[in-house]
Amino acid sequence: MKQFYYIYVLRSLKDEKNYTGYTKNLKLRFEQHTNGEVESTRNRRPLVLIYFEGCLNQQDAMHREKYLKTHYGIMYLKNRLKQWSNEGSNLI
Known part of the structure; x- marks a missing residue:
């Protein structure tokens, strides 16, 4: 089975x-964030996972991560989350 990147x-x-961010192991990476093992989020806990998607290779995941950090990517997430949650507009 092919390895996904998330x-x-x-x-x-x-x-x-x-x-x-992106990772090969979403469960492990979330646990690292939750346990304070990731410097960039250590002082921002508690954290909740609000969105994830899978990619077939690392390069695609890196490009997608960069896109989601842009203005257009933020707007995409805001609209995407609003569709499944009444509080989506407050998440982004």
Whole structure:
């Protein structure tokens, strides 16, 4: 079976800002964030996973992560999350 790469967005309940990243192992990476093992989110805990998607290779995941950090990517996420949650507009 082919290895997937995951792009994910975490929401800080402390500062209400998002963190976007990518990984091969989403469960492990979320645990690392939650346990304070990731410097960039250590002081922003608690965190919740609000979005993720899979890519077939690392290059695609890297490009998608960069896109989701742009203005257009942020707007995409805002619209995407609004469709499944009444609070989606507050997540981005």
